[in-house]
Amino acid sequence: MNGDVFSWWAFLSTIATLNIAAWAYAAWQLQRRRPLMDAEAFALRRAQLLLSAGYVFGCAYRSYLPVFDVPRLCLVDSWLSSVVVGRSVATIAELCFVAQWALILRATSRATGSSVGGAISSLLVPMIAVAETCSWYAVLTTSNLGHVIEETLWGLGAALLVISLVEIWPRCARRLRPLLAVWGAAGLGYVFFMFLVDVPMYWSRWLADEATGRHYMSLAQGLLDASSRWVVSHRWADWHSEVAWMSLYFSVAVWLSIALIHAPLPAGRRLRPH
Incomplete structure (x- = not known):
């Protein structure tokens, strides 16, 4: 394996392991603090914990077994690495x-x-459900246009979240405003990244495919291909375009997910999670 690729893979795997440990610690902390919470507050925290588990362990899986979806590239030769x-x-x-x-x-x-x-x-959830559908369309047909729409929806979702934080700001206690500011800054940074880096990247890939007359698969063809074909590559040239977003996504985004388990809420009526 190329040394750069191995170092990157080792970094992802180490971060994934530490993230699982951090989630387990957060779960222990929540259980320890349970007697101090009312039933509704604990139910909300528990819902956050379970949802975070889905994200933390999902990102860990993808860190241990990285996959570059459209070209069907992977690092580990296993059906577990299939798209x-x-x-x-x-x-x-x-x-x-x-x-x-x-x-x-x-x-x-x-x-x-x-x-x-x-x-x-x-x-937010329906919007991202549509984005996930577009992602599936992209990886099955190999058309990056699906990724363009997917990432645009993620960016719009983050922009809406920032707008909501701005609207909530004057209604919040002063002690919570620094946290809102951090969330807003992170959301704004994500919006800029999506629309200045990620969306243009997929758009340029789609334009390049169109210029070369690329043949796209049907959904049925793509499902068969994505289920049965994976190409092992340990070349840095094949992975370098994915390194930045994967490294940030499987680290910083996971830390945010874990932090949400214990994020403070304004005083007032709490929502019972459904």
């Missing part, structure tokens, strides 16, 4: 992650009386 398995894990994990944000935004909106935040919290 169908990896994309299924990713879909569950990402829906869990956005559900965490929707849940805490809904609870915060209820506590502060923010109708804007409440409306946006109801939009």
Whole structure:
């Protein structure tokens, strides 16, 4: 294996292991603090813990077995590295992650009386469900246009989240405003990354494919191909375009997921998780 690829893989695997340990510690902390919480607060934290588990373990799986979906590239020669398995894990994990944000935004909106935040919290999961559908279309047909739409929806979702935080800001206690500022800055940074880096990258790939007259698969052909074909590559040239987003996504995003388990809420009426 190329030394750079091995170092990157070792980094992902180490971070994944540490993230699992951090989630387990968060679960222990929640259980320890249970006597100090009312039933509704504990139910909300427990929902966050379970949703975070889906994201943490899903990202760990994808860190141990990295897959580059459209060209069917992987590092480990196993059916566990097939695009169908990896994309299924990713879909569950990402829906869990956005559900965490929707849940805490809904609870915060209820506590502060923010109708804007409440409306946006109801939009986030359906929006990302559509994004996941577009992602499946892209990986099955090998058309990067699906990824363009997918990443655009993720960026719009983050932008809506930032808008909701701005609207909630004056309604929040001063002690919580620094946390809102951090969330807002992180969300804004994500929006800029998506629309200045990620979406243009997939758009340029799609344009390049169109220019060369690439033949796209049908959904049925793509499902068979993604289920049965995986190409092992240990070349840095094949992976370098994926390194930045995977490294950030499987580390920083996972830390945010774990942090949401214990994120403070404004005083007021809490939302019972459904």
